[in-house]
Amino acid sequence: MDYVSFASDYMEGCHPAILELMRATNRDQHAGYGTDKICASARAHIQEACACPNAAVHFLAGGTQTNACVLDALLAPWEGVLAATTGHIATHEAGAIERSGHKVIELAGERGKLPADRVREAAAAWETDANHDHMVRPGVVYISQPTEYGTLYTLEELEGLRAVCDEYDMRLYVDGARLAYALACDVNDVTLSDLARLADAFYIGGTKCGALLGEAVVFPNPSTCPQFFTLTKQHGALLAKGWLLGMQFEALFCDDLYLRVGRPAIEAANAMRRAFEERGYRLMFDSPTNQVFVELDDATARSLAEHVGYSFWEKTDRGHTIVRFATSWATTQEDVATLGRLL
Amino acid sequence: MDYVSFASDYMEGCHPAILELMRATNRDQHAGYGTDKICASARAHIQEACACPNAAVHFLAGGTQTNACVLDALLAPWEGVLAATTGHIATHEAGAIERSGHKVIELAGERGKLPADRVREAAAAWETDANHDHMVRPGVVYISQPTEYGTLYTLEELEGLRAVCDEYDMRLYVDGARLAYALACDVNDVTLSDLARLADAFYIGGTKCGALLGEAVVFPNPSTCPQFFTLTKQHGALLAKGWLLGMQFEALFCDDLYLRVGRPAIEAANAMRRAFEERGYRLMFDSPTNQVFVELDDATARSLAEHVGYSFWEKTDRGHTIVRFATSWATTQEDVATLGRLL
Amino acid sequence: MDYVSFASDYMEGCHPAILELMRATNRDQHAGYGTDKICASARAHIQEACACPNAAVHFLAGGTQTNACVLDALLAPWEGVLAATTGHIATHEAGAIERSGHKVIELAGERGKLPADRVREAAAAWETDANHDHMVRPGVVYISQPTEYGTLYTLEELEGLRAVCDEYDMRLYVDGARLAYALACDVNDVTLSDLARLADAFYIGGTKCGALLGEAVVFPNPSTCPQFFTLTKQHGALLAKGWLLGMQFEALFCDDLYLRVGRPAIEAANAMRRAFEERGYRLMFDSPTNQVFVELDDATARSLAEHVGYSFWEKTDRGHTIVRFATSWATTQEDVATLGRLL
């Protein structure tokens, strides 16, 4: 019997349109460090998709690198970043943010999300503390869309966070590692142009969303960090072949492919959720995107693991475990059917 | 008339063998972060090519990133790195080494190279200075092979540097961004296994040597930095799709392609050097590798620039400039002939 | 009516014995950077008091600086430090630990203390997490004796923490900013030699304990960080006039003054606690040392503030506040009587 893995959404190569563009241009010569024509074209496509013609757009290679660079650009040395305890920067980036000198100030999230009220409380606590000059100032609010639990911020929730940021002179940064899966999701009501209107910076994930690799950082206001190019070089994050990254987004933003590329993953995840529910499994966190969290008893988990890849999430009690199944742009309905037959 | 660029060696995509491997495996699923089978295979090939079966091999995305990670691994916090003033880390990495806390201690080089005696002098100066506990200790010697001037260390010179390092308890690190062009060069007498025997760490350049992107770091002694994986994650240098990098080296180290991939560049550069010399131009730095430095009068430089890309290097006097022509694995003799017709 | 402040324990100058030593030697010439004879003598006294003749002893100027330097010495770049949420490094050092690259991993404390079981749980969670190479490794356990809530670890509790550290290859670091007030406290059963036996590093607080300024760092095992001198210089923490710091501890460790210098503070705090209790005030956190935490209604707090200095700690509900009264080596029973008359 075949083996299919839902362990993550970065396991396959790239969308055929990208591979074809790479093949067709393989012998072409390009200027270095993102100063080439393909990057310029990709930037223009993204500015248009975000309805933000002046946005500064930079292409980096991966998520942790992007978070470290953007937060370093947005934070003063004496500032830290507010994040959910489950936020990627708080737990699974090996201290990359602290390594560049900034404290990650953790707040309890709700199914991966930071409620505006909790952020307001934290900002107000700093502001009213008589000793706050001895404390790290919260300078940025970090959220991910979708979150690490696959949940989505609504437009209203995002606007609430923006309001808190305005109130307390903080910046809002959205980690869009899996943004294509939010945009392709039926219940999503946050568009790229909403992000460009509400965030001080966000990134459009490529690595997990059909690109071979790469993330597109968007600063809606181009004066936010004029020296971001040099800052990324200092972080070791500037690729000589910047055009390779630009090419990913050139293909993904041609004919709005990025808005469609996550759709197969959502349909597969929806089918998977139905399959679990029909069989009485307990779904967790109410995730509507490409990550499906389900509680398994340990025997089922073990036997499934022989034929299907998934990720361990957390133990709930003796004998039960929450595991994650992630679909991707490359997942087929047949893959889900294979899983269904094993349940 | 056509335009051909010799501005750098990272302007084209990748060797066809790599593109084909990427195409053939595009829909395969791979484990993340370099823990996959292709990376394992590529590591084994590299260990064999280096005659160093226990070497730790890590795949990173680019040169500055690699230098920053490796030097951070090799240096104690209170140590700095000795480098030629013309060394890449000293000038063109935007302070990435200092950003991770380490001083680059510059020494005057000779045609891009650090003579062992000059290194010994610097190490001895520190050791005998009564105030040296107030000074940065030279902990690593950084060299590049070939150098930024296209010159090569001989085996004897490398052994001399190793001896100084042993004498003064320093580590030796070799930046091999263009290593394929050294290995393909007629006058070169330093092999991969020499590097593995003499250096504490070195990297085998991919980005400029036929790979789409990627550099392979080799620690001949695997206990040099057991936590290098986590360290790279902290630096934002760990790609989720590590297999993409492994795949580059899997192809480059299949049938020793890496030893041959730079040959067309060397042949093109040799032809180019002949073309310049026949016409009376003055070659500089005596570079035997893929970088050709030549002095042009400003009028020639201007008229050439309409049809040929090259890099500005430095002004020699009013009216004359040193420029660099770089060939690559993708350069053809026809490209050189085009240049020849313009001279 | 007079005003007396209990706002903190660093408000007065220094013990008369120190002032006299400074006066008597003011025109003497001393070698710089702690290489003088007074520092040597003070080191010997401290080694003796700790029953640890080989300990490395360094003198620094203040607490945050000391914590940043020692943690930088004890932690690998990819490690972080476990601390109670109320630990000084977690909240009131403006991110100094993160500034030098290390994550402070916060754990809920109990009245300021970290129970060994909670530390074990955190260490085990990291060790058993399959993704731990992507996570900051807990490398040091940070505690303070007394804690920020004035509470004390018992010898048994300290031994429990040492056992966890041994089990999980972590180091134990004790912040002794107020150590004299622990040593002078009736219920304390942890001696200097216990600290030297159980901790990998600790510091003997001077600034808050009768010295004009200064903290004495003790590494019981001198090979823990042989280059600590240079590391402190890099942190800007090496005073030219190191002998000034040595002189503080020379006086404080002459005839065991350090064991007695906190006694007046404890007696004053005990009297203050009795005064509050007799009048029905609610004491908090059960602190036996020189910090007295008491709940005041807001009207009382306001009227008291006209004549007495104290620190705001936290609001308990509308109308009530916990405040802190700190006594010091310089507090007199008359000061406490003044407070008593106002209650």
Added chain:
Amino acid sequence: MDYVSFASDYMEGCHPAILELMRATNRDQHAGYGTDKICASARAHIQEACACPNAAVHFLAGGTQTNACVLDALLAPWEGVLAATTGHIATHEAGAIERSGHKVIELAGERGKLPADRVREAAAAWETDANHDHMVRPGVVYISQPTEYGTLYTLEELEGLRAVCDEYDMRLYVDGARLAYALACDVNDVTLSDLARLADAFYIGGTKCGALLGEAVVFPNPSTCPQFFTLTKQHGALLAKGWLLGMQFEALFCDDLYLRVGRPAIEAANAMRRAFEERGYRLMFDSPTNQVFVELDDATARSLAEHVGYSFWEKTDRGHTIVRFATSWATTQEDVATLGRLL
């Protein structure tokens, strides 16, 4: 026979006026962290002495710490600091500036000074380099007054440096570790108010100039770094007993003591220079301040060392050495006479 040391200017305690103020106020209670009345008064005195009533004034403990904090405040992350190769930050601060992430860009000095033309050349070289986004931008010019060679910038030279800074959008920072010895020197024509008019930041040295310890940082424009307080805390440079530092400058700026405190050192140095010259010794660097550099043959150096302390500077040839004799506010003419009898 007695032993007298001219090894440095930080070997004695403090001016009697300071000791008396410390004695008289030893039992007083002060607010912490420089928020007390003595600091406020000292700040006002310094603002007045600098004819700069709005200047921000901060008190730190030592020179390396001060340089690290101020440069971190003045530099963007991607900027470095231009300094003479002999500048204190370039050689004898153990890499403290690099430790906080910034490159020290070394320029050859002339007798310790940076000529404006050389600075202009370096700034222009960066500005006109087509690759400058890959290079550290020179953001600050660091000079010391007097320099490490005891030489002085003239007002005209300082104005020249200011002009270059204006031309290239750089800031000017003056390290005044030994500023009192410049101000007390006959040939000096740069006043405190000149420094406040021409520099973006400078510090008034205390540690080497009669204070027990401490340096007063002056930002003539208070908006240069509004969060400097928190930044110093992050660097571990904020003393709890800030009033101790304020007290030094309160005494030093009472009745302009600071302008006179270096005078005995200058007179002693002048006498020493005459003594050397009369006996045919060769003075070096033409230093007019409290540092006297003289070439000794090795036999003389050895025999002198039995009775007199001095610092080794550098070997000139086999058999000769340049050594430094430093006088201080505490040096007497009798000390110099002692030296004279030994020559």
